[in-house]
Amino acid sequence: MKEIQFDAIRDAVAKLCIDANCLLGDDVVQAFEDGLKIEESPAGKDILNQLLENEQIARKEMMPICQDTGWAVVWVKLGSGVRVQGGELYDAIQQGVARGYTDGYLRKSIVKDPLRRVNTKDNTPAIIYTDIGPGDGLEIIVQPKGGGSENMSEVKMLSAADGAEGIKRFVVDRVARSKANPCPPVIVGVGIGGTFEKCAMLAKHSLLREIGSVHPDPFYADMEKELLERVNKLGIGPQGLGGRVTALAVFVEAFPCHIATMPCAVNINCHAARHKSVTL
Amino acid sequence: MAKKITAPLTPETVKDLRAGDSVLISGTIYTGRDLAHKRLTDSLKAGEKLPFDLAGAVIYYVGPSPAKPGQVIGSAGPTTSYRMDAYSPLLMEKGLRGMIGKGNRTPVVLDAMKKYGAVYFAAVGGAAALIAKTIKKAKVIAYDDLGPEAVRELEVEDFPAIVINDMYGGDLYEQGVAQYKKD
Numbered sequence: 001m002k003e004i005q006f007d008a009i010r011d012a013v014a015k016l017c018i019d020a021n022c023l024l025g026d027d028v029v030q031a032f033e034d035g036l037k038i039e040e041s042p043a044g045k046d047i048l049n050q051l052l053e054n055e056q057i058a059r060k061e062m063m064p065i066c067q068d069t070g071w072a073v074v075w076v077k078l079g080s081g082v083r084v085q086g087g088e089l090y091d092a093i094q095q096g097v098a099r100g101y102t103d104g105y106l107r108k109s110i111v112k113d114p115l116r117r118v119n120t121k122d123n124t125p126a127i128i129y130t131d132i133g134p135g136d137g138l139e140i141i142v143q144p145k146g147g148g149s150e151n152m153s154e155v156k157m158l159s160a161a162d163g164a165e166g167i168k169r170f171v172v173d174r175v176a177r178s179k180a181n182p183c184p185p186v187i188v189g190v191g192i193g194g195t196f197e198k199c200a201m202l203a204k205h206s207l208l209r210e211i212g213s214v215h216p217d218p219f220y221a222d223m224e225k226e227l228l229e230r231v232n233k234l235g236i237g238p239q240g241l242g243g244r245v246t247a248l249a250v251f252v253e254a255f256p257c258h259i260a261t262m263p264c265a266v267n268i269n270c271h272a273a274r275h276k277s278v279t280l
Numbered sequence: 281m282a283k284k285i286t287a288p289l290t291p292e293t294v295k296d297l298r299a300g301d302s303v304l305i306s307g308t309i310y311t312g313r314d315l316a317h318k319r320l321t322d323s324l325k326a327g328e329k330l331p332f333d334l335a336g337a338v339i340y341y342v343g344p345s346p347a348k349p350g351q352v353i354g355s356a357g358p359t360t361s362y363r364m365d366a367y368s369p370l371l372m373e374k375g376l377r378g379m380i381g382k383g384n385r386t387p388v389v390l391d392a393m394k395k396y397g398a399v400y401f402a403a404v405g406g407a408a409a410l411i412a413k414t415i416k417k418a419k420v421i422a423y424d425d426l427g428p429e430a431v432r433e434l435e436v437e438d439f440p441a442i443v444i445n446d447m448y449g450g451d452l453y454e455q456g457v458a459q460y461k462k463d
Contacts, residue, residue, distance in 0.1 A: 041460060050407045057409040067345045067355040067408040105354055107345040107428050119427045148360040180453050181360050181383035183405035235461030239404055242456020272406045
């Protein structure tokens with residue numbers, strides 16, 4: 001049995017919230033630079049340059065890349081050989097999020113009830129997804145997710161008869177209808193299979209992948225490549241002002257499926273694609 | 281070359297702006313997003329006085345992150361504008377002349393812009409640390425209980441934005457995408 005202290009988890013989560021919001025990943029920065037090489041629109045180039053400059057300011061001053069510091073979506077991989085000492089794991093995560101968003105001067109964007117809309121004032125509750133497996137490690141990923149791009153996301157229940165082309169048409173159409181709203185250039189997360197809610201989680205989880213990484217299954221690697229090409233033919237471009245770079249990446253995650261169904265979810269991420277992880 | 285303009289906006293300034301113009305805005309603007317818009321329009325319907333003068337006013341759709349010690353404001357990029365579409369026509373009827381946000385507006389807002397002579401600007405979404413540098417003063421003037429959604433009066437200097445929709449029906453989003461779309 002490995003013992004991990006409650007306080008260590010809380011403090012690690014607080015740091016992840018701050019780091020994820022202020023320090024953009026190297027892969028995203030590289031994607032902006034790669035985008036500059038293929039973007040033909042002068043306005044589009046100007047925006048990519050501004051995003052690079054913004055990233056530098058945020059890094060230097062440890063201030064948020066975007067004012068929408070998001071929902072704190074937390075992915076936990078808990079080894080069955082781990083015991084948390086001094087309190088409950090979920091309490092440590094929630095307290096860590098509250099501390100990170102308060103101490104890090106991050107925006108508190110969560111309201112207590114969807115209709116009565118009173119701010120919880122510390123950005124809790126975090127949304128926590130837990131996967132329990134063998135081993136004595138505890139991996140925690142914090143993925144702050146902005147609301148504007150979340151609003152452009154969708155789940156659709158397709159049929160097997162719709163095939164791969166049905167999936168592709170839905171994904172491309174979802175990006176097309178999003179236009180300038182989700183802060184392009186976007187990252188497109190696609191979940192295929194599972195149940196109604198499972199495919200949405202696949203789409204969200206796919207957004208954790210490193211930009212530039214290739215899907216291990218050649219079938220889906222080809223699909224991602226084709227989807228990225230089709231999305232970038234839409235002409236939406238950086239911030240929707242017209243251009244070639246509408247998306248930086250398309251990531252697909254697939255899962256076994258019921259014989260009667262073929263659900264597909266598209267979860268759009270803005271260019272501020274933020275996530276940081278730690279293993280305790 | 282960016283046009284330098286001053287807020288609040290005069291009718292002449294609005295007339296001079298065309299979709300695609302880059303602008304640098306200086307002067308006084310007000311922040312407001314979902315809940316603030318609801319309260320503002322509820323006040324107007326009830327015949328109450330608003331927390332700021334709408335004549336020529338520019339509203340920036342933003343909920344900034346908190347200022348650190350020594351900062352005027354935290355990160356302060358635009359939020360998506362369509363969520364304000366239900367409220368914007370009434371505000372334009374009462375004097376609002378400029379809106380800053382990001383993303384596409386609905387036809388009812390575009391029609392009101394033509395009718396009342398108003399302009400819609402986009403700031404770069406997600407360039408929130410960069411934009412914050414152009415905000416020189418910030419103070420909450422209403423709805424403090426809304427936290428990030430409170431109405432703030434901002435003094436800005438060379439705030440960078442681009443005209444998306446002008447009062448003549450010009451639409452940069454439509455024009456730009458049509459230019460780069462491939463079949």
